[in-house]
Amino acid sequence: MSTYLCHIPTQQERPTRAALEVLTHVRTLARRDGARLAACVLHPEADRFVEALKPYGVDQVYLVKHPVLDRHLNAPVLTALAAVFRAAQPTLMALPSTESVKDVLGALAARVGAAALPDVSAFDIGASVTATRPVMAARVLADTEATTQPVLVSVRAGTYTAQPAESPTEPEVVEVPLDFDTATLRATLREVITGTTGQVDLSEADIIVAAGRGVRDEAGKQLVEELARELGAAIGASRAAIEAGLFPASLQIGQTGKVVSPTLYIAVGISGAIQHVAGMAGSKVIVAINKDPDAPIFNIATYGIVGDLYQILPLLIEEIRRIKAES
Numbered sequence: 001m002s003t004y005l006c007h008i009p010t011q012q013e014r015p016t017r018a019a020l021e022v023l024t025h026v027r028t029l030a031r032r033d034g035a036r037l038a039a040c041v042l043h044p045e046a047d048r049f050v051e052a053l054k055p056y057g058v059d060q061v062y063l064v065k066h067p068v069l070d071r072h073l074n075a076p077v078l079t080a081l082a083a084v085f086r087a088a089q090p091t092l093m094a095l096p097s098t099e100s101v102k103d104v105l106g107a108l109a110a111r112v113g114a115a116a117l118p119d120v121s122a123f124d125i126g127a128s129v130t131a132t133r134p135v136m137a138a139r140v141l142a143d144t145e146a147t148t149q150p151v152l153v154s155v156r157a158g159t160y161t162a163q164p165a166e167s168p169t170e171p172e173v174v175e176v177p178l179d180f181d182t183a184t185l186r187a188t189l190r191e192v193i194t195g196t197t198g199q200v201d202l203s204e205a206d207i208i209v210a211a212g213r214g215v216r217d218e219a220g221k222q223l224v225e226e227l228a229r230e231l232g233a234a235i236g237a238s239r240a241a242i243e244a245g246l247f248p249a250s251l252q253i254g255q256t257g258k259v260v261s262p263t264l265y266i267a268v269g270i271s272g273a274i275q276h277v278a279g280m281a282g283s284k285v286i287v288a289i290n291k292d293p294d295a296p297i298f299n300i301a302t303y304g305i306v307g308d309l310y311q312i313l314p315l316l317i318e319e320i321r322r323i324k325a326e327s
């Protein structure tokens with residue numbers, strides 16, 4: 001029986017949304033192909049996450065527990081993933097395409113002798129593994145194929161929807177020892193500085209309110225923050241809004257920023273330049289607010305509101321508050 005393995009990064013005591021999305025898709029493929037569905041968690045207390053994986057129908061969970069896995073460092077994560085790979089012997093290993101995964105994917109492929117299909121927006125397994133990969137700032141979709149096995153595939157967030165299985169499973173738990181000497185570390189993580197704007201993590205957010213150059217001052221910024229607060233949304237920004245000094249660079253969405261695919265993306269005063277769209281085109285519903293009816297963002301928007309954001313946002317916030325109060 002072949003094994004399909006998913007890497008499950010964790011955040012704030014639970015598997016990330018992106019990981020559960022990939023796991024859900026791999027479960028569909030595993031059930032169709034009669035393959036074993038395995039997941040792996042790297043964490044000093046990895047057992048804590050087994051419970052959260054049961055509803056997703058996993059047959060096996062590989063755990064790597066080591067204090068060095070407390071925070072992402074390339075060398076131990078690479079060693080741990082390679083150890084799990086050797087233990088599980090999967091034909092396919094799927095990983096969410098996070099910054100950390102991008103750092104190690106190529107090295108992991110080389111270490112375990114696998115092909116790699118990085119940063120894809122869809123994939124399937126037939127006689128070979130085939131995938132669709134957005135390239136050239138998502139202007140072109142490339143069909144790619146791995147002609148050898150095993151295959152590593154990293155998947156963009158928002159491609160699939162995370163859904164529990166029809167019935168939960170009681171997975172076999174396999175502990176994989178990590179033989180890693182921390183004295184060999186060439187890099188250490190000294191401090192993690194968390195952005196202060198917005199309470200919700202951009203890459204995990206289900207709703208994003210993104211500000212562009214149309215948000216031109218502190219009053220506009222406060223409206224964006226208020227709307228985000230009412231919706232429980234994360235805040236993002238275009239490069240122009242960041243260059244204007246209103247938002248920190250960590251919030252940039254686009255070709256040279258974060259790639260996001262939330263359920264709802266509200267673009268406020270953003271023109272829709274190709275470099276911005278590259279980072280958000282995968283959003284399920286896009287609402288654009290722009291005073292220029294010819295702004296390119298309206299070409300990809302699900303709903304468009306033509307008007308001045310300084311008038312529209314207060315109305316929107318008021319209406320959301322009213323609906324929340326009624327329900």
Ligand SMILES: Cc1cc2nc3c(=O)[nH]c(=O)nc-3n(C[C@H](O)[C@H](O)[C@H](O)COP(=O)(O)OP(=O)(O)OC[C@H]3O[C@@H](n4cnc5c(N)ncnc54)[C@H](O)[C@@H]3O)c2cc1C
Pocket residue numbers: 211212213214215237238239240241252253254255256257258268269270271272273274275276279289290291292295307308309310
């Ligand atoms: C190599 C490269 C990489 C890049 N990477 C990125 C990237 O990762 N992310 C990114 O975002 N950009 C990136 N850019 C920049 C990109 O080309 C655009 O310049 C940028 O996205 C424009 O941001 P914007 O839409 O906020 O600003 P603008 O293009 O200036 O648009 C502002 C919009 O706000 C509207 N507006 C103004 N006032 C109001 C109002 N009161 N109410 C409603 N609407 C209003 C205007 O009609 C306009 O459409 C990159 C560029 C290059 C060359």
